[in-house]
Amino acid sequence: MTEERTHFSFRVDAGTRKRLREEARVRRISESELARRYVAEGVRGDRHPRITFTDHPSGRHAALRSRPRLDVRVIVDAWRANKRDEPAVAALYELDPADVRAALDYYREFRDEIEAEAREAREDADRLEAEWLASRG
Numbered sequence: 001m002t003e004e005r006t007h008f009s010f011r012v013d014a015g016t017r018k019r020l021r022e023e024a025r026v027r028r029i030s031e032s033e034l035a036r037r038y039v040a041e042g043v044r045g046d047r048h049p050r051i052t053f054t055d056h057p058s059g060r061h062a063a064l065r066s067r068p069r070l071d072v073r074v075i076v077d078a079w080r081a082n083k084r085d086e087p088a089v090a091a092l093y094e095l096d097p098a099d100v101r102a103a104l105d106y107y108r109e110f111r112d113e114i115e116a117e118a119r120e121a122r123e124d125a126d127r128l129e130a131e132w133l134a135s136r137g
């Protein structure tokens with residue numbers, strides 16, 4: 001979710017600010033960064049209600065709300081591997097076909113982000129495979 005940033009300010013009630021401050025401290029990030037994430041993910045969630053966001057070592061990833069451990073990237077990879085056959089992907093993961101469509105709709109709007117996640121995942125897999133092969137002598 002890296003884009004050019006612009007300034008935007010707004011007021012929140014004192015209780016919300018206190019909870020934001022506490023949550024930012026627990027997560028060890030700034031209040032501004034946490035508020036930015038909440039706004040960005042909230043807007044995306046309103047546009048794509050079947051999508052949620054989950055923490056990964058490499059950052060936040062879009063995933064299905066019904067299956068938060070199933071990233072949009074994985075669904076897109078399966079869709080491509082299955083010749084863009086949405087029902088096949090739904091059957092593969094035992095998903096509601098509407099969830100597959102939701103993941104693909106999200107992908108279409110945020111293609112660059114999902115493609116970057118896919119590249120990173122492939123690079124990680126390649127690196128781990130190389131390390132494993134090297135460890136076998």
